[in-house]
Amino acid sequence: MTPKNNIVIGIVGALIVVASWNVGADPAEFVDGIPNLGIVMEEVVEEISDVDERMIDRALWSMLETIQMAFVGTFVGYALAFPMSLLASRNLASKWVYVPIRIVLAGIRTFPSILWAILFVIMVGPGPFAGILAITMYTLGFVAKLQYESMETVDADPMDAASAIGMSKLQLIRHVVMPESASHLFSHLLYMFDYNVRQTSILGLVGAGGIGFYIITHIKFFQYGKAAFFMLVVLLTVLAVDLISVKLRDRYVVKSQRGVVDAAH
């Protein structure tokens, strides 16, 4: 540890204390609050026993709706992001194209998904469609950046060769850029879906469909046990999605990336 590092750590530590003070974050309040959690937990345990068939039904259907929203939003957003990322890549587009496209994408990214959801609820009314639009926009802004960053790392050597044998820009994208970045692109898709299932679970808070609607409703009526049951369903689903995407990533991404490493030697 160098003295310079110590100074940096000292400054960051001081900033955390000052910022906490400014926003009134008091650790003592946290400790005082622990018994409250106990009370809630008691209620949860008490109420969770009267979870009936109807509630299970409702939880599963709304979770399925959530997954479908995430699925559609992820794929549509991803598909829209792809052409945008081609136009935003410095090695594929000219400055006059990639600079404005990047500004637009950065603008889209400034909104968290919940703000997009509010906007679309106002536009198209409450319901899953607003949620899908929100997820689509969020995915577009976020994944396009991941995509163009991977496309920019594609080796210039095959691109130069392709262009030297007279291949067109589109042919170059299809036959060089896509295969060379395929494993990254697939990995982004998995990552985004995984992340979007979590995000979509809370969009119901603003009326944009999905399981979040039930969670917020039960909390509003102090039915913490019921809210907890819905949250448990979200938790299990997210774990399952996570597990599946890890498996897929191992199977398809890790293997082909190992190939790239091999080729570098």
Added chain:
Amino acid sequence: MSSADTPSIVRMSGVWASYKKKTTTLQNIDMEIKVGDSHAIVGPSGAGKSTLLKLINGTMMPSRGTILVDNHRPDQRDSVFRSKMARIGYIPQSLGLVRNSTVLDNVMMGALSRLGGLQSLLKRYPDSEVDAGHKVLEQVGLSDKVDRNVYTLSGGERRRVAIARAFMQRPKILLADEMISELDTTTSRIMMNMVRDEQKRTELTVIMIHHDIELATEFANTISLIKGGQKVLELGNSKNTITNFSIGESVQSGNA
């Protein structure tokens, strides 16, 4: 082989080239290569040989002087020349293969300009082209590796994929940058004979950068020696033949 009245396909006069301002990579190069010629470029490392090929296929522009390739100024941004580039076979020194694609897909890239736009984007290759791809892979001895990803190949195998891709272009001119380095003597000869056979069948012009002087003299009818960005010697033409001795000695002194 060419005679005095054979038309020239590559003509350079007073060509200078540089990658950065203030440094020159090539100086005052004059060169004339006739249709059907087999021209070898030799010279020490860093002399500017690869740069010379980039000027011929229009991927690099000269800073001074004029170049004519197939009666056109080479420039990859010029649409007329771009259509000619499809028939300028190019084997770059670094090969330029797509590592995550199969051997066949890499070879088929040489045929893309002959296919329709949509066909080439959907990888819907006509059977005749796929057959041609298999045939050229057989010629370079890679029949059993057609579906392998390029990253799993050995260095010499990769080089042969690049050779096959260039042949797939049905080239009028072949620019080969040390295409037989990494290959054993027997395979090198097979590759060189393959080029020579193609020259007998068609009017293919070959411009090849060589490391091996013996092979250069054996297969080329004209040779340029490049040293320090300048053409210091040209040997052979349609009338006289080159002796191993003279070119060997020139390169020796060129390297010193």
